[in-house]
Amino acid sequence: MNLRNFVNILGLFSYVLSRLGCVALFAMMCLTVVDVVGRYVFNSPILGAFEITEFMILVMVFSFLGYAQAQKAHVTVDILYDRFPATIRKTIRIFNYIISFIVILIVCWMGFEKAAETFQTGERPLNLAVPNYPFVFFLSFGAMVLCIEYLRDVIRKLTQKEKNK
Numbered sequence: 001m002n003l004r005n006f007v008n009i010l011g012l013f014s015y016v017l018s019r020l021g022c023v024a025l026f027a028m029m030c031l032t033v034v035d036v037v038g039r040y041v042f043n044s045p046i047l048g049a050f051e052i053t054e055f056m057i058l059v060m061v062f063s064f065l066g067y068a069q070a071q072k073a074h075v076t077v078d079i080l081y082d083r084f085p086a087t088i089r090k091t092i093r094i095f096n097y098i099i100s101f102i103v104i105l106i107v108c109w110m111g112f113e114k115a116a117e118t119f120q121t122g123e124r125p126l127n128l129a130v131p132n133y134p135f136v137f138f139l140s141f142g143a144m145v146l147c148i149e150y151l152r153d154v155i156r157k158l159t160q161k162e163k164n165k
Contacts, residue, residue, distance in 0.1 A: 006095025010152055013145045014066035028056040048127040055135050062142025069149040093155050101150035104143050111140035 031049060039045035046052075068074055081089060115136035123132045 008145060011070055012150050014070045014149055017063045017142065017145055018067035019058045021067075024056045024059040024063060028053055028060065031056070048125065051090055051125040051128050051130075055130075058135050062139050065142055066145035066149045069146055069153070090157055090160075094154055097150045097153045097157070101147055101154070104146050104150065108140050108143035108147060111136060111143055 029050060031046065033048045035049040038138050081092065084092070118131070118136050119133040124130060125132070
């Protein structure tokens, strides 16, 4: 297997995870609608709807981070960047990806430690019997997928031929 195929296979993680984020967003919308209707029409809200929504927001955000990086959909400020020569731009991008990788790797590591702690303590929301640790593990997994995307970008930048703009 060559490097290009390996990089493309790693990209599947981001795509699959983004679809999970779509499901979480849809489920969150449905839960909110049912909760609002139950609250105001039947005077019977869903117990724990707020906590469930919090969990789904976490799943949604950390599902889309890697895919957004793969699509280069994150916000960038390039006022001066476009004025630099191609070699300088390439160096800046690689440096940016490496620093971002390190920061997100720390988030992944600390998230994993927090998940392990939450697993040991059995922490859970007040209104639900659902433990917190699977969602904190998911945070770490989503951060790991974003790290993979940064690594893919570094590999792409290092192997691509320079283009003058």
